[in-house]
Amino acid sequence: MDRVNEILRNIGKKCTEQRKLILQTLFELAKPVSADEVYEYLSETNKVGRTTVYRTLELFERKKLVRRIIFKDGIIRYESTHLKHHHHLICLSCGEVIPLEHCAIASLDGSVIEDADFLVTEHFLELYGYCKKCRGGK
Amino acid sequence: MDRVNEILRNIGKKCTEQRKLILQTLFELAKPVSADEVYEYLSETNKVGRTTVYRTLELFERKKLVRRIIFKDGIIRYESTHLKHHHHLICLSCGEVIPLEHCAIASLDGSVIEDADFLVTEHFLELYGYCKKCRGGK
DNA sequence: CTCAGTGCAAAAGATTTGCAGCCAT
DNA sequence: ATGGCTGCAAATCTTTTGCACTGAG
Numbered sequence: 001m002d003r004v005n006e007i008l009r010n011i012g013k014k015c016t017e018q019r020k021l022i023l024q025t026l027f028e029l030a031k032p033v034s035a036d037e038v039y040e041y042l043s044e045t046n047k048v049g050r051t052t053v054y055r056t057l058e059l060f061e062r063k064k065l066v067r068r069i070i071f072k073d074g075i076i077r078y079e080s081t082h083l084k085h086h087h088h089l090i091c092l093s094c095g096e097v098i099p100l101e102h103c104a105i106a107s108l109d110g111s112v113i114e115d116a117d118f119l120v121t122e123h124f125l126e127l128y129g130y131c132k133k134c135r136g137g138k
Numbered sequence: 139m140d141r142v143n144e145i146l147r148n149i150g151k152k153c154t155e156q157r158k159l160i161l162q163t164l165f166e167l168a169k170p171v172s173a174d175e176v177y178e179y180l181s182e183t184n185k186v187g188r189t190t191v192y193r194t195l196e197l198f199e200r201k202k203l204v205r206r207i208i209f210k211d212g213i214i215r216y217e218s219t220h221l222k223h224h225h226h227l228i229c230l231s232c233g234e235v236i237p238l239e240h241c242a243i244a245s246l247d248g249s250v251i252e253d254a255d256f257l258v259t260e261h262f263l264e265l266y267g268y269c270k271k272c273r274g275g276k
Numbered sequence: 277c278t279c280a281g282t283g284c285a286a287a288a289g290a291t292t293t294g295c296a297g298c299c300a301t
Numbered sequence: 302a303t304g305g306c307t308g309c310a311a312a313t314c315t316t317t318t319g320c321a322c323t324g325a326g
Contacts, residue, residue, distance in 0.1 A: 014300055014305060049308040070208050089256045098254050116236050117270040118227045125263045132255040152280060152325055187283040
């Protein structure tokens, strides 16, 4: 929790109970989560309103504490940037999300695609398929 | 328009004026478009309701006439499958979408990611950055 | 003729906004 | 103390659903 305090102080914003709880949640879950999932996760304690979750995640994105991730379902999710750049394996059967450490195309960022004269600054790659469990060991 | 008629007959569904117009639109625009963009595009003629656009795009997706694409903004877009598998360069400044013909990672599909024992069946890769115009020739 | 297809209106789900009160600094 | 932060409620935006009508086969 000390780390959370420090991070919030560093972004030059007020260090409120709600912001600490939300950032802590993102660390604990350590995977892409929607605003609603954060809200539900914290609803037991009933300390944070839905609106605050949305506004806080947006603030965190601006401050680069989280990155915005979109899967096929179109729901906006956020993932803590303390996890380094990586992609995801998403099971089409059970929905499990598995982080993929190695990024084969990281070299793309900062490079210019010649044909289109386009400067690439970021990229999203998500792989869909079926996890071991759902394939029944096959 | 003949081609449109033929395609619709082949999926074993009724060949209505609305479906023809929507499929025709997807061919003409030849890029990922949202249901609302299709609706607006056709609203001049006022022949197709919003609900029908949504239901028709869903039908087309089931029949593999279109594929569903999601960009960072979270809006669901569809693109005709008569365009072969490819990815997109999306300009963060003007929003232009440029198709990227070559897919460097097509070989991933059907392969198993060893570490996670995960069978990959499809993948999404979108590159974000700045187009020539928005970089002012730099 | 008959049922799949359509379109309105209303519902649902995710996210944003207005505003009055609260609390970190 | 005071301006940023919060949370309710209401608005907005995208998408889905219920239902009566229509038209393609």
